[in-house]
Amino acid sequence: MKNSNQLVIEVNNLSKSYGQVKAVNGISFQVQAGEVFGMLGPNGAGKTTTMEILIGLRSRDGGEVKVLGIDPETEPNRLKNQIGVQLQNVFLFERLKVYEIIELFASFYPRPLPVEEAITLVGLYEKRNALLKELSGGQLQRVSVAMALVSNGKIIFLDEPTTGLDPQSRRQLWDVILSLKNAGKTVFLTTHFMDEAQKLCDRVAIVDHGQIIALGSPQELIEGNFQETALELARTAFTERKSLADVPGVKRVQVSEDSVTLYSTDIALTISELMVLASKAGVSLDNIRIRQATLEDVFLKLTGRSIRE
Numbered sequence: 548m549k550n551s552n553q554l555v556i557e558v559n560n561l562s563k564s565y566g567q568v569k570a571v572n573g574i575s576f577q578v579q580a581g582e583v584f585g586m587l588g589p590n591g592a593g594k595t596t597t598m599e600i601l602i603g604l605r606s607r608d609g610g611e612v613k614v615l616g617i618d619p620e621t622e623p624n625r626l627k628n629q630i631g632v633q634l635q636n637v638f639l640f641e642r643l644k645v646y647e648i649i650e651l652f653a654s655f656y657p658r659p660l661p662v663e664e665a666i667t668l669v670g671l672y673e674k675r676n677a678l679l680k681e682l683s684g685g686q687l688q689r690v691s692v693a694m695a696l697v698s699n700g701k702i703i704f705l706d707e708p709t710t711g712l713d714p715q716s717r718r719q720l721w722d723v724i725l726s727l728k729n730a731g732k733t734v735f736l737t738t739h740f741m742d743e744a745q746k747l748c749d750r751v752a753i754v755d756h757g758q759i760i761a762l763g764s765p766q767e768l769i770e771g772n773f774q775e776t777a778l779e780l781a782r783t784a785f786t787e788r789k790s791l792a793d794v795p796g797v798k799r800v801q802v803s804e805d806s807v808t809l810y811s812t813d814i815a816l817t818i819s820e821l822m823v824l825a826s827k828a829g830v831s832l833d834n835i836r837i838r839q840a841t842l843e844d845v846f847l848k849l850t851g852r853s854i855r856e
C-alpha cells in the first residue's frame with residue numbers, strides 16, 4: 548500500500564565529520580511513504596551517523612534534512628513522538644521486565660500499539676515477564692526492536708536490527724519488517740547484510756566512506772551492473788577456454804581451479820549450444836549451475852572490495 552510520491556525523508560548534500568574523519572560526505576536521497584529503504588554498507592561507512600542525524604540525535608555540519616517535513620535538528624521534539632527508533636547497543640535497565648520497558652516506551656507516544664502486540668510481533672510473548680538481565684543478546688536485540696514498533700510511528704528506524712541474531716530469529720524479524728511494510732509503514736534500516744537488503748528493501752543506498760555509491764531497487768542495481776548471468780561448469784577436458792569463449796551469448800570466461808564460469812547475455816542460447824558441444828565431445832553436463840548476481844557482486848564491482856573485508 549504505497550502512498551505514492553509522498554516524501555517522508557528528504558536529505559540533500561548531508562555532511563558530518565568527527566575531527567578529520569568525514570563520516571558522512573555529501574549524501575542525498577529521498578524516501579517515499581510506505582517504502583522500506585535501506586542503507587547498506589560496511590562498518591564505518593556512515594550509516595549510523597546518518598540515521599542519528601535523521602532522528603534528531605546528532606547535529607550535522609552541512610546539508611538539508613527533512614523528516615515528515617520537520618528539520619530534526621531544529622525541532623527534534625516535534626519529530627520524536629512520530630517515529631519509532633531502534634539503536635545499536637542501547638543500555639537497557641536490566642532490572643525491568645520485558646513488558647515493563649515496552650510499556651514505558653509506549654507511554655512516550657500519542658497512539659502506541661498495545662504492549663502485548665509489540666512483544667508478540669518480535670516473538671517474545673513467552674518472555675514478557677522475564678527480567679531483561681535474564682535474556683540472551685539476541686532476545687535483547689528483539690526487545691530493542693519492540694521498543695521501536697510500540698511507537699506505532701509513521702517511520703520506523705532500525706539500525707542493524709538483525710546483527711547478533713541467530714538465523715531463525717533473523718528470519719522472524721524479516722517477517723516482522725515485511726508485515727510493517729504490508730501495513731503501509733515506512734521503514735528506514737541500516738544493514739551490512741546483502742541478503743537482508745535484497746530481501747527487505749524496496750530501494751537501497753549502497754554507502755562506502757560516507758558516500759552513496761549506488762542507489763536503486765536491488766533488482767535495478769544488479770541489472771544495471773550485470774547484464775550477464777553467470778553459468779558455472781565443472782572444469783574438465785571439455786572446458787577449453789578458447790572454444791567456450793566462442794559459444795553464442797558468452798561475453799567472458801573465468802577459469803578457476805576446479806570450475807569454469809561463463810558470463811552470458813543469452814543464457815538459453817548458451818546452454819543449448821553447450822549441450823550440442825558436450826554431446827559431440829561425448830561428455831555429459833550434469834553440474835551446470837546458474838547463478839544470478841547479488842548485491843554483494845555489485846559492491847565488489849563498484850569498490851573492488853568485499854563488504855566484509
Ligand SMILES: Nc1ncnc2c1ncn2[C@@H]1O[C@H](COP(=O)(O)OP(=O)(O)OP(=O)(O)O)[C@@H](O)[C@H]1O
Pocket residue numbers: 565568569570588589590591592593594595596597707
Ligand atoms: N562519536 C564519534 N566520534 C568520532 N568518530 C566517530 C563517532 N561516531 C562514528 N565515528 C566514525 O565515523 C565513521 C562512520 O561511523 P558510523 O558509525 O556512522 O558508520 P556505520 O556505517 O554505521 O558503521 P557501524 O556499522 O560500525 O556502526 C567511522 O569512521 C567511525 O569511526
